[in-house]
Amino acid sequence: MALETERKTEAIFNSTPARKQKDRILLLLRLVAFLATASATIVMALNKQTNTLVVATIGNNPIKANLTAKFQYTPAFVFFVVANGMASFHNCFILVLEIVGHRIDYKGLRLAIIAILDMLIVVLAAAGDGAAVFMAELGKNGNSHARWNKICDKFQTFCDHGTGALIASFIGLILLLIINIISIAKLFKPKSDITI
Amino acid sequence: MVKTKRLCTLLCRLMALGATVSAAIVMATSHEKANFYSVSFEAKYSHTPAFKYFVIANAIVSVYGVLVLFLPSESLLWRLVVALDVVFTLLLTSSVSAALAIAQVGKHGNSYAGWLPICGQVPNYCGHVKGALVAGFIGVILYALLILYSIHTVLDPLLLRKN
Numbered sequence: 139m140a141l142e143t144e145r146k147t148e149a150i151f152n153s154t155p156a157r158k159q160k161d162r163i164l165l166l167l168r169l170v171a172f173l174a175t176a177s178a179t180i181v182m183a184l185n186k187q188t189n190t191l192v193v194a195t196i197g198n199n200p201i202k203a204n205l206t207a208k209f210q211y212t213p214a215f216v217f218f219v220v221a222n223g224m225a226s227f228h229n230c231f232i233l234v235l236e237i238v239g240h241r242i243d244y245k246g247l248r249l250a251i252i253a254i255l256d257m258l259i260v261v262l263a264a265a266g267d268g269a270a271v272f273m274a275e276l277g278k279n280g281n282s283h284a285r286w287n288k289i290c291d292k293f294q295t296f297c298d299h300g301t302g303a304l305i306a307s308f309i310g311l312i313l314l315l316i317i318n319i320i321s322i323a324k325l326f327k328p329k330s331d332i333t334i
Numbered sequence: 335m336v337k338t339k340r341l342c343t344l345l346c347r348l349m350a351l352g353a354t355v356s357a358a359i360v361m362a363t364s365h366e367k368a369n370f371y372s373v374s375f376e377a378k379y380s381h382t383p384a385f386k387y388f389v390i391a392n393a394i395v396s397v398y399g400v401l402v403l404f405l406p407s408e409s410l411l412w413r414l415v416v417a418l419d420v421v422f423t424l425l426l427t428s429s430v431s432a433a434l435a436i437a438q439v440g441k442h443g444n445s446y447a448g449w450l451p452i453c454g455q456v457p458n459y460c461g462h463v464k465g466a467l468v469a470g471f472i473g474v475i476l477y478a479l480l481i482l483y484s485i486h487t488v489l490d491p492l493l494l495r496k497n
Contacts, residue, residue, distance in 0.1 A: 211446040214435035250485070257420055257481055261427050268428025269435035272384040276436065277447070283381040284440065286449040315424070319417050322485075326413060 165236055167317050172229035174310030175263070179222040182270075182303040185209045187296040207293040214273035215300075221266025222307055225314065228259045249325050256318040263311050267304070274300050339487055344403070346480055351399035353473035354426070358392035361385055361433075361466035366459035377452065377459040384436040385463070391429035392470060395422050395477075416484045423477040430470040437463055 187207045192200045209215040232252060235242065244251070278297060280288035290297040361379050368375045379385040398418070405411055441460065443451035453460040 205446075207446070212444065213438060217431070217435075254482065254485060260420065261423055261478065264424040264428040265431035268387075268430075268432040272387070272432040273435050273439075275383060276439070281382065283376070283378075284449075284452050286439075286447075289447050315421070318420060322417055322420075325485075 161236075164317060164320060165233070167313050168229055168233055168236070171310045171313035171317065172226055172233060174306045174313065175222045175226040175229060178303045178307035178310060179219055179226055181299055181306065182209055182215060182219050182222070185215075185296060185299045185303070187293045189292055191292060205292075207289065207296040209300075212273055214269040218266045218270035218303075218307070221262050222310070225259050225263040225310065228255065229310075229314070232256075249321065253318065253321040253325055256314065256321055260311070260314050260318050263307070263314065267307050267311055270300075270307075271304055274304060343480075343483065343487065346476060346483065347399060347403055350473055350476035350480060351396060351403070353469050353476060354392045354396045354399060357466050357469035357473055358389050358396060360462065360469060361389050361392070364459055364462035364466065366456045366462075368455050370455050375455055377456040379463075382436055384432040388429045388433040388466070388470065391425050392473070395426050395473070398422055412484075412487075416481070419477065419481045419484055423474070423481055426470070426477055427474045430467065430474050433463075433467055433470065437467060 185208070189205055189207075190202050191205050193203045194201045209219065232255070235252075242248070274297070276286065277300075278288055278290045280286050364377075364379050364385075366377045368377070379389065402415055405415065437460075439449060439451075440463075441451055441453045443449050
């Protein structure tokens with residue numbers, strides 16, 4: 139039984155040049171996804187803008203107040219930063235594993251574990267993106283029915299940075315999804331390659 | 335053994351289908367009118383893009399769930415189902431997360447942005463939306479379990495099956 143498993147592991151890891159090319163492409167995609175999610179995290183985490191606004195007018199004197207827009211004021215953005223942080227950490231970890239620990243394996247389950255972890259991270263990152271994008275839409279357009287005013291006209295830089303972070307995060311998410319589907323497709327192959 | 339697996343998958347998919355269908359329907363029928371200091375206040379799901387997205391996403395996933403139920407077992411399409419499951423779980427969880435974010439603002443408001451909570455004026459609407467969100471959340475958990483179970487059933491990663 140142990141010998142069988144060993145032979146199966148050997149068959150899985152016998153890489154032909156075509157497979158090496160595919161692995162390199164996968165590695166490149168993962169690197170780009172890591173950069174995208176890391177930049178989304180950093181840009182959103184440093185998102186802050188202070189503005190002096192006229193709050194009220196008493197007589198002839200306008201009262202000005204310093205108002206700040208920070209990402210921590212919205213739970214959706216906090217979740218966005220946390221989710222993208224975890225996604226970039228996962229990407230970095232798998233990158234290091236692929237480059238340095240190429241032969242590390244656990245009973246031939248390496249591909250399966252990577253695929254399952256990828257799935258979980260994809261779902262988490264999607265949740266973070268969904269929440270942040272609708273929150274940003276609310277900040278940009280307001281909601282007349284609920285009497286919520288838009289804030290983007292007063293805090294333009296905050297909104298711009300947020301938009302950039304969102305776009306980067308979506309790019310990372312799509313790339314991660316592609317990588318995940320390719321990994322799942324790779325999981326199907328070893329069954330046909332096993333010759334025992 | 336195969337029959338038990340098939341039954342288990344069927345049951346799980348049926349429950350997930352029920353959860354997504356009920357989430358879509360409950361959210362779509364949430365509607366309340368209130369009079370607040372002689373100002374008429376109407377709360378509907380279509381006023382918020384996040385709730386519209388929630389209804390649409392749950393409807394799409396319900397249609398997918400119905401189609402998958404009719405797939406015969408041992409067919410080659412189950413491999414596609416594994417990948418499609420991931421995509422639709424992604425859709426579902428992003429919709430639940432978006433609706434949750436907007437509902438949280440509706441319930442607690444956002445003092446920094448000057449947004450007042452609306453749940454005080456339309457409590458029935460808030461309760462309705464809460465129910466829809468709970469159903470959506472149950473759907474997400476069931477679909478997350480399903481993608482793990484699909485990988486186990488179709489791919490046999492522990493190499494236990496004699497081929």
